Amino acid sequence: MSVQYMPVIWNRNKIVYDAVLLIAVALYLFLYIRVAPAFEDVTRPIDGAILRMRAFGSCAFLMLTVILCIGPLARLDRRFLPLLYNRRHFGVMTAGIAAVHANYVLGWYFNFSPTDRYVALLSSNTNYGQLLGFPFEAFGIAALIILFVLAATSHDFWLSFLGAPIWKALHMFIYAAYAFVVLHVALGALQGPGDPIFTAIVAASVVAVSGLHFVTGRMEARRDRGERTAQASLEEQGWVVAGDLDEIDDTCAKVVTLSGDERVAIFKYDGKLSAITNVCAHQNGPLGEGKVLWGCITCPWHGYQYNLADGRAPAPFTEKIATYRLKLIGSTILLDPNALPPGTHVDPVEFGGVA
Structure with missing residues (x-):
């Protein structure tokens, strides 16, 4: 073996x-x-x-x-x-x-x-x-x-x-x-x-x-016709296609580059999806390369952590980062490119699939 x-x-x-x-x-x-x-x-x-x-x-x-x-x-x-x-x-x-x-x-x-x-x-x-x-x-x-x-x-x-x-x-x-x-x-x-x-x-x-x-x-x-209609409607509203659900491994992220070289990390964990800025508030470390533990992402540079749902560091720490809205149409992930204020809670998108 x-x-x-x-x-x-x-x-x-x-x-x-x-x-x-x-x-x-x-x-x-x-x-x-x-x-x-x-x-x-x-x-x-x-x-x-x-x-x-x-x-x-x-x-x-x-x-x-x-x-x-x-x-x-x-x-x-x-x-x-x-x-x-x-x-x-x-x-x-x-x-x-x-x-x-x-x-x-x-x-x-x-x-x-x-x-x-x-x-x-x-x-x-x-x-x-x-x-x-x-x-x-x-x-x-x-x-x-x-x-x-x-x-x-x-x-x-x-x-x-x-x-x-x-x-x-x-x-x-x-x-x-x-x-x-x-x-x-x-x-x-x-x-x-x-x-x-x-x-x-x-x-x-x-x-x-x-x-x-x-x-x-x-x-x-x-259902496919409905999904295509919904996706087209969201794209007309400015949402961008960020990829397919299967492209992201469990407890990992896909980093999407928006206009102006802004980078967003989309995480797949516990049957959910969340999106945050890829930049750590400490020293701009790449959060998309970090590890997900208990619903938090750990920066690979210095270990700073942020809750994926709201971008807030666990208490007693006070760091906050920007979050983003996501939608899942079928297996297609759509991202609202407009960043929310740091620390804003966004309900994770649930897709099931938890063993």
Whole structure:
């Protein structure tokens, strides 16, 4: 383990999250394999291997459906955010369940083939030119490969190594995996004897995933239009764009130079933003290079401190510095370039995001 990466720290929330996932998966598999067969009206009981194959396959499909619904649900209602925080654990478990399904398929249909079972899987059906009888196995293989890649790169090491844009683009392939799974099911399981319940579940899954993403897409489009209008209005009033929220690291500052070489330090701390002059009242030290402690900035030159909300030094000291007003439109930070009198209180802009 290098000095740059630490092992995963299992806190209580992660343990509870994973425990609930495991219990839900185990309960679903138990009901499917042990309880559901008693209610089937069939002349010949379904073989145990086929039953387990279907149980794990349907479980993976439902888990993938829930994963893709969590994101839009969290945007529609913040109460779903706890499900979003450890969604990568959900994805890794889904890949594992899908792998078990694939193993049952190979073990039941191809284990006694005179050729290698992997070769038999890929060569037993090559009728790619027709819809009925299309080799749906290819879609399942493609989905499984994507799930494995996403599970293998889910750790923050890969986020740091690949960079956020590449890592995010890679994990957007989850939608391709879902499309492949739907095609795998539609051209495979749904082509067999009629099963209205499973057909309804697949249709409901597609409607839920596409519907939720459509609704949240419309909502975010309206919000973006509102943000652009608000930002344009503020700029007309003389406010300046100071940058994006993600440009500032926690407990650090971004220094913005205004006209006349006036420099303003915008600090990000405790889920809040505050702006003060970059110049210390003692000997003009660069406050933007200082450290935030208990809501105060400490000048890196001589240790003078100022409350970020009002620019006042903690009692019994009496130094004061100028403060500035901020607004946050989406993730864009806007700054009023007109300095307020030294010691003027300005309510910090809250953006959340505190772990």
